[in-house]
Amino acid sequence: MPQIAELFRDERHWQAIAERYEVEPGPINLENGYFGRMTRRVLDDYQANIAFINRSNSVYVRQQFERTQAQQIRRQLAQLLGVDEHAVAFTRCATDALQSLIRNYNQLQPGDQLLLCDLEYDTVKSAMRWLARQRGAEVIEIEHSLPASFDGLLDSYRQAFERYPRLKLMALTHVTHRTGLVMPVQAIAALAREHGIDVILDGAHALGQIDFNLAELGIAFAGFNLHKWIGAPLSLGFLYIDPSRLDAIDPDMDEFHYPPSDVRSRTPYSTPNIPALMTLPAAFDEHRAMGGAALKGARLNYLRDLWVREARALPGIEILTPDDPRLYCAITSLRFKHTQDQQPLVDRLLRDYNLFTTLRQGAAFDSCIRITPGFTTPLAHIQLLSKALGELAQP
Ligand SMILES: Cc1ncc(COP(=O)(O)O)c(C=O)c1O
CATH class of the missing domain: 3.90.1150.10 (Aspartate Aminotransferase, domain 1)
Known part of the structure; x- marks a missing residue:
C-alpha cells in the first residue's frame, strides 16, 4: 500500500x-463534524442487520448475540483502541458515556474542587456543575486565551493546578467542537497526575481522525462515540475506564446486571441498538481499509x-x-x-x-x-x- x-x-x-x-x-x-456518513458497504450491512434482527427478534438476540457476538464486538473495539476489553463498555453516544462517568465518580469530598475550561462541551459543563452541587464541591472555570499554543495551554493548566490545591477532578476535551483545537492531552494528563487530579476525557471528536494510543495518553476515564469519524451507524458510543481505577466510578445507580468488577455495570442497562452494534465489525474494517x-x-x-x-x-x-x-x-x-x-x-x-x-x-x-x-x-x-x-x- x-x-x-x-x-x-x-x-x-x-x-x-x-x-x-x-x-x-x-x-x-x-459541516462534517456533526456525525459521519457510513460507506455504502457499512450502510448495506446495517440495513441487512436491521432486517435480520427484525425477523429473528429475541430468538437470535438471546441465543447468539448476547451469549457470544456482543463479547466479540466489544473485543474488536478494544483491539481497535489497543486496550483491555474489560476497560470498555458500550453506550448510545459520547454524552451517555461522559455523563455516566461524571455522575458516578465517587472520589469527591465536600470542599474539593473541579476544573472546567470554556471550550468543554456544554453537556459536560452542566454535568460537572451538577456533580459539584451533589458533592458540595466547587467548580473552577478557566478560559483559554487566543491564539492557543502548546506551551500556553500547558501553562494555563499548570497555573490552575497550583492556584487551586483542592482540585480533585477535571474535564478535558481532546478536540473541542467549537474550534477543533486539539488539546495536548498526554502532557496535561501527566501534569494532572503530578497534582493528584483525575481527568475525564471527552474523546467525541478524536476517535477515527487522530492517531492516538489511549493507554499512552495516561487517561483513566474517557467517553467516545463511534458515529463521527469512525463511520459507524448513529447511536453508538462507549466509555473507557482504566481497570485499575474502576473503583473510582460507582455502578450506575446501583446497576446490578453485571458484578461490580465488570465495567459494564458503570452504564445504564438497556436494550441497545443491536443492528448498529452488529454493524461495527464492518465499520472497523472500512475504517482500516481507508488507512x-x-x-x-x-x-x-x-x-x-x-x-x-x-x-x-x-x-x-x-x-x-x-x-x-x-x-x-x-x-x-x-x-x-x-x-x-x-x-x-x-x-x-x-x-x-x-x-x-x-x-x-x-x-x-x-x-x-x-x-x-x-x-x-x-x-x-x-x-x-x-x-x-x-x-x-x-x-
Ligand atoms: C466535544 C464533544 N463532546 C461530546 C459530544 C457528544 O457526542 P454524542 O453526540 O455522541 O453524545 C460532541 C458532539 O458533537 C462533541 O463535539
Whole structure:
C-alpha cells in the first residue's frame, strides 16, 4: 500500500473513496463534524442487520448475540483502541458515556474542587456543575486565551493546578467542537497526575481522525462515540475506564446486571441498538481499509491546511485554530472581523456559494464559523471555500 505521505493528497484515490459513499444532492457539506456518513458497504450491512434482527427478534438476540457476538464486538473495539476489553463498555453516544462517568465518580469530598475550561462541551459543563452541587464541591472555570499554543495551554493548566490545591477532578476535551483545537492531552494528563487530579476525557471528536494510543495518553476515564469519524451507524458510543481505577466510578445507580468488577455495570442497562452494534465489525474494517486514523486524519488536515493557509492571509478574517500540527485536526473555526454576528456570513456562504457550514457559540471568544471537510470533500470544494472567504472578507 502506498505511503500516507503520497496518498493524502492523491485526488484520484480520494475520488475512489468518495464513491464508497452515497451523497444526497444539495449544498456542499462543510459541516462534517456533526456525525459521519457510513460507506455504502457499512450502510448495506446495517440495513441487512436491521432486517435480520427484525425477523429473528429475541430468538437470535438471546441465543447468539448476547451469549457470544456482543463479547466479540466489544473485543474488536478494544483491539481497535489497543486496550483491555474489560476497560470498555458500550453506550448510545459520547454524552451517555461522559455523563455516566461524571455522575458516578465517587472520589469527591465536600470542599474539593473541579476544573472546567470554556471550550468543554456544554453537556459536560452542566454535568460537572451538577456533580459539584451533589458533592458540595466547587467548580473552577478557566478560559483559554487566543491564539492557543502548546506551551500556553500547558501553562494555563499548570497555573490552575497550583492556584487551586483542592482540585480533585477535571474535564478535558481532546478536540473541542467549537474550534477543533486539539488539546495536548498526554502532557496535561501527566501534569494532572503530578497534582493528584483525575481527568475525564471527552474523546467525541478524536476517535477515527487522530492517531492516538489511549493507554499512552495516561487517561483513566474517557467517553467516545463511534458515529463521527469512525463511520459507524448513529447511536453508538462507549466509555473507557482504566481497570485499575474502576473503583473510582460507582455502578450506575446501583446497576446490578453485571458484578461490580465488570465495567459494564458503570452504564445504564438497556436494550441497545443491536443492528448498529452488529454493524461495527464492518465499520472497523472500512475504517482500516481507508488507512485508519493516520491516513484519514492526514487527508482531513491536508484539506484544512489548503483553505486555512489562504484565509489566514486575509486581513478581514481571524482564524481561531492554531497551525501547530499538534493542535489541529479537520475542524477549524474562523470569524469575520467586520461584524460581531457571524450568522449572516454562515447564511451568505450557503445562499451565495452553496456551502453549508455552522455557527458555534459559548466560548470566551463568543461566536465563530466552524468549517469541517469530510471524506467525500474534493479539492474543488475547498477551492470554492477559499474563493468565497476571499470575497466575503472584502470590506
Ligand atoms: C466535544 C464533544 N463532546 C461530546 C459530544 C457528544 O457526542 P454524542 O453526540 O455522541 O453524545 C460532541 C458532539 O458533537 C462533541 O463535539
